[in-house]
Amino acid sequence: xLVLSRKLGQRFQVGEDVRVTIVKIDRNSVxxxxxxxxxxxxxxxxxxxxDREHPVNADVA
Numbered sequence: 001x002l003v004l005s006r007k008l009g010q011r012f013q014v015g016e017d018v019r020v021t022i023v024k025i026d027r028n029s030v031x032x033x034x035x036x037x038x039x040x041x042x043x044x045x046x047x048x049x050x051d052r053e054h055p056v057n058a059d060v061a
Contacts, residue, residue, distance in 0.1 A: 011021045024031035
């Protein structure tokens with residue numbers, strides 16, 4: 001797993017056509033923006049793997 005440190009407004013690229021931007025940082029959460037072409041689907045893990053335990057409270061995610 002690649003672990004990155006980013007500040008508010010900073011971005012990183014995934015492949016050639018997916019860009020992720022840090023748009024808000026709160027005490028217990030980080031909001032990210034994901035720019036991807038229409039043929040690239042972006043899902044939250046708890047939606048596609050609902051039976052899996054997640055360390056983050058669903059109200060926060």
